[in-house]
Amino acid sequence: MRLMLKRIVILAVAGAALAVGLEFMQVFRVPPAVASTETQATRVVVEKAARRLTLERDGRVLARYAVALGPSPIGQKAREGDGRTPEGVYAVDFKHPRSRYHLALRISYPDARANEAARQAGVSPGSDIMIHGIRNGLGWLGRLHRERDWTDGCVAVTNAEIREIWSRVPEGTPVEIRP
Template structure:
């Protein structure tokens, strides 16, 4: 009897992981009402905080994890830094490896030129995203250390809220 229960539990756990990794049944969050849509996203690296604003009014705040080496401006691909500057959301990725993701417009012309002068790649695909698929159960524990390659990470529940409130084209300011 215990063996049968263990097999059923393992089968259920395996099925749940397959579903999360395959994203087969994932539904996208409904868009928030227009008065709840952000007109700006502000990320304060030193405070590990992401703020959604609408016309200067705070809509929501979230604690974040950053690149594994977050201090300073991103200089090259693989440096583990989260860039600083003013960008915008240029794509909402519904099938990200990190639940859902909003890509920002890094590198800009300045970062591209600086990297070119240094003879390195500036990197790219900087996103605001959730937890890696299959690890969503970690939840807020992911913030115990900075772990991304330069992205801004929140929980899966939080990225669903952010996704619903941040349209493409929204400015994103990343401060030191």
């Protein structure tokens, strides 16, 4: 009986390790299909204080998601590594299907204003600000990832949520990030 239990535990641990490894390596990941035109967003709004991302179509709310931000979310992003999510109006400029964070939508930060402010301060403005899922291999965290702000200035949702967002937000969609 004891030997049988030991084998079951070993198989369970090996299966879990294999599943995490496959997720980490993105072996079977297929980006979701594009949603129908009438369910696609024409604007994304991120409200940092409310920790909320909203998909809108022509002023009508399509969906809302709770988010995690960087560890210092208050205020405008000033430099690389400050842990802040930028504020302003940007656009989705690239959809990253092989991200380290499940799937990701890159926004067009830094813009000319951020580049100039960083140049004058003698710092890098930062880059690669994304709306993304949970780090590969940690997708099992699900909603728990929102218990604290943990990104480097990005906007994070669950893996299931980024799959919905990915399918409904085409490249070029405006993204407004509010304080």
